[in-house]
Amino acid sequence: MNRPAPLLTARGLRKSYGTTHALDGVDLTVEAGESVAIMGPSGSGKTTLMHILSGILTPDAGSVHFTGAGTGSTNGGTEVSSLNEEARAKLRRERLGFVFQDGLLLPELTAVENVALPLMLSGVPRPAAESHAAQWLAALGLEGMQTRRLGELSGGQAQRVAIARAQVADPHVVFADEPTGALDSATSASVLGALLDSTVGRGRTLVMVTHDQATADRCSRLVRVADGRIVADSAAATTGGVR
Numbered sequence: 001m002n003r004p005a006p007l008l009t010a011r012g013l014r015k016s017y018g019t020t021h022a023l024d025g026v027d028l029t030v031e032a033g034e035s036v037a038i039m040g041p042s043g044s045g046k047t048t049l050m051h052i053l054s055g056i057l058t059p060d061a062g063s064v065h066f067t068g069a070g071t072g073s074t075n076g077g078t079e080v081s082s083l084n085e086e087a088r089a090k091l092r093r094e095r096l097g098f099v100f101q102d103g104l105l106l107p108e109l110t111a112v113e114n115v116a117l118p119l120m121l122s123g124v125p126r127p128a129a130e131s132h133a134a135q136w137l138a139a140l141g142l143e144g145m146q147t148r149r150l151g152e153l154s155g156g157q158a159q160r161v162a163i164a165r166a167q168v169a170d171p172h173v174v175f176a177d178e179p180t181g182a183l184d185s186a187t188s189a190s191v192l193g194a195l196l197d198s199t200v201g202r203g204r205t206l207v208m209v210t211h212d213q214a215t216a217d218r219c220s221r222l223v224r225v226a227d228g229r230i231v232a233d234s235a236a237a238t239t240g241g242v243r
C-alpha cells in the first residue's frame, strides 16, 4: 500500500547569519499525526529550523515542501521556501498554528478576542469568530474566563489561551517553541497535555522545540540537533535510516 506523502519535507536546509552557520544541511520529513520534539544545546539551530519549516524564515539553500490541503496549489503541495513574504504569511495564518514561550497575547484584548483574532484577520465576521473562539477556550478548560485580559490570567491559563489561538483556524500543524518553558513543572505537565490533546489527539501534527526531557518524552518522536545538523532521530530507528 502506498504511504501518503509526508506532511512536511525539508531537504538540504542551510542558513547562516553572517559567519554563523545556524543550519548546515538538514533533511527532515514530518508525517501527519506525529508529535515531534526538537532538542539540542543552546544555539544549535532548533529555532532556526522551526522558523524555516514554518515559513517564518527562508533558508539560504534547500527547500521545504508542505502537502497540507488547501494550500492553493494543484499538485497537492506547496514549496514553502519559494513563496513570497505575503504568500508565506497567508500560509502561516490559514494552515499553521504557533505557540511561543511567553504566549504573545495582546494585553489590551480579552481572552476571547485574542483567540478570535486569527479568524477575523482571515475575514470571519466578529460574532462567528468569537463564538468559535469561545468553544476553543471551553475545550481548553477556560470556560468563564473569556472576558479576562492577560493581566488577569495565570501563566498556565495564558498559555492555554495561546494554544486556543493557535488552533482556532484548524491548522494542519502547530509549531511550538518552548511552550511550557516559563511554567512550573506541574502547570507545564497539564498545559502540555492540553497541547497534545488538542493537536495530535485530533489527528493534527505538532512540532515542538523543547529543552525539557520530560516534555520530549511525551512526544511520539525525538529529533536531536547539534551544530546545525540532525544528529539523532528516533524515527530513524524504526524506519531503518534518517528520513
Ligand SMILES: Nc1ncnc2c1ncn2[C@@H]1O[C@H](COP(=O)(O)OP(=O)(O)OP(=O)(O)O)[C@@H](O)[C@H]1O
Pocket (backbone or CB within 6 Å): 017, 018, 020, 021, 022, 040, 041, 042, 043, 044, 045, 046, 047, 048, 049
Ligand atoms: N537573527 C540572528 N542574527 C544572528 N545570529 C543569529 C540570529 N538568530 C540566531 N542566530 C545564531 O544562530 C545560531 C542558532 O540559533 P537558534 O536560535 O536557531 O538556536 P537554538 O538552538 O534555538 O538556541 P536556544 O536553545 O538558545 O534558543 C546561534 O549561534 C545564534 O546565535
